[in-house]
Amino acid sequence: MILAIYMEIIMAKASNTNRKPVIITFKPKDKRSTSKDKQEILASAIDDGDINFVTAETVSRQARPVASGEDLMKVGYDVNRYEAPILMANLTQAEIDKLKKDKNVVRVEEDGEMHALDGPDALAQTTPVGITQVKAPAAWPSSQGEGIKVFICDTGIDSDHPDLVANLRTGKSFVPTESSTEDFHGHGTHCAGTVAAVHNNIGVVGVAPYAYLYPVKVLSSTGSGQWSWLIAALDWIMSKKGARVASMSLGGGGAPQALGDMCEAAYDDGVLLVAAAGNSGPGNNTVGFPAKYPHVMAISAVDSADIIAGFSSRGPEVEVCAPGVSVLSTTRGGGYGTMSGTSMACPHVSGVAALAWGSHRSCTNKQVRWLLNTFVDKVGDQDPEKYGKGRVDANASSFWIGTPPEHTL
Incomplete structure (x- = not known):
């Protein structure tokens, strides 16, 4: 099976304690009812802050300090390699509920510990x-x-x-x-x-x-x-x-x-x-x-x-x-x-x-x-x-x- 991986590690500031890590699986692009990219679909569910994707090489680097005025610190991982896209993010319950209602989203799962x-x-x-x-x-x-x-x-x-x-x-x-x-x-x-x-x-x-x-x-x-x-x-x-x-x-x-x-x-x-x-x-x-x-x-x-x-x-x-x-x-x-x-x-x-x-x-x-x-x-x-x-x-x-x-x- 061939997949698409999109990884987003979003670390909230101390004031954002109501966010929790989730893993979002989208429909493949040719099965979606919208021309929006996965990143755009996620962005439409975010109540505050921007989605900033960077290169795959930065995913393992220590997270940088939050710049002035930013609500969230984000490190993106987008290798564009597979056809069943997966994306990880820290979201509020309201944002999770919004994504679950999107017909282009297959599932939203909690990102637990191993x-x-x-x-x-x-x-x-x-x-x-x-x-x-x-x-x-x-x-x-x-x-x-x-x-x-x-x-x-x-x-x-x-x-x-x-x-x-x-x-x-x-x-x-x-x-x-x-x-x-x-x-x-x-x-x-x-x-x-x-x-x-x-x-x-x-x-x-x-x-x-x-x-x-x-x-x-x-x-x-x-x-x-x-x-x-x-x-x-x-x-x-x-x-x-x-x-x-x-x-x-x-x-x-x-x-x-x-x-x-x-x-x-x-x-x-x-x-x-x-x-x-x-x-x-x-x-x-x-x-x-x-x-x-x-x-x-x-x-x-x-x-x-x-x-x-x-x-x-x-x-x-x-x-x-x-x-x-x-x-x-x-x-x-x-x-x-x-x-x-x-x-x-x-x-x-x-x-x-x-x-x-x-x-x-x-x-x-x-x-x-x-x-x-x-x-x-x-x-x-x-x-x-x-x-x-x-x-x-x-x-x-x-x-x-x-x-x-x-x-x-």
Whole structure:
């Protein structure tokens, strides 16, 4: 599916406390009953202030001060790339009601929060057991993920970490108040190390030690962010030539349909989307967004004995599982430490995807997804709502010979 993205981050002055962030989806231009542009339709609903769109390159920069006489501070994002337009804005209830009545508007949804999905603290350990658990070292003679582009959608990555710097590439921040992709929280750095910490005889090694890491900041230093930031980030990832994997160790409930539309667009564009299932276990039907979408791989977490973690979300959306308890990886400030959560399971699968893609370079994302679903180890009680198809097997998926079929939804 092809979409059109229009992002508007509008930050109100202190006096404008009655505005709330929403995501507006318009009808495609050829389906609208008016010749007005989306920006004009939005402007007609605004009670005060102007709509000032700027280039896409400014979306990740720190918001500028409000100029004298301005009611609102606005940073626009207009890439004009897709046909189902989406726009984000801070609006009053009256403005929202006005837009909902416009027959050219499909829906107006609240822009809620998403969060990093790390679980309870874990005791320190000396080796990254998860790397051997998914059989990554056995796959390395076939592939070490050389040059496969993995986008870490998270809190950023420590740019000076000795186990990451060789694989780091230029990323982008979509957090309006944090222009740098530097990690001020630590979650993103930990996930990045699991994917591709360098094989350099220091610290730890990642699943795919020579994959390229792109920091995509969609969570702030608090570990939380807006859905609209992830929507904009996925659009940017699609613009990067050769983008292969988007690793999303984040999630939440009540995501807007606009996010589902963007996930579908990214998947159709060739990006493999991998997301943490969530830490809302042990209850049933607890998988969160974006993992809940059919175009996204939902990853549950197991411990070192391949038993489902108590915190791991369950549900029919779970596709495969991976280590997520007491996972040793890189930490901000050049260190190492352990964390638990489906956030830790997700990058194991992203790394295995990079290994499989490195061995099957002509494959599509749908073919790599088939490999990850097909070559698994059956673990635990094999309940698919806990373990999905099973725990990923990097060795089997990398060494398999032939042309894999495409995964079907």
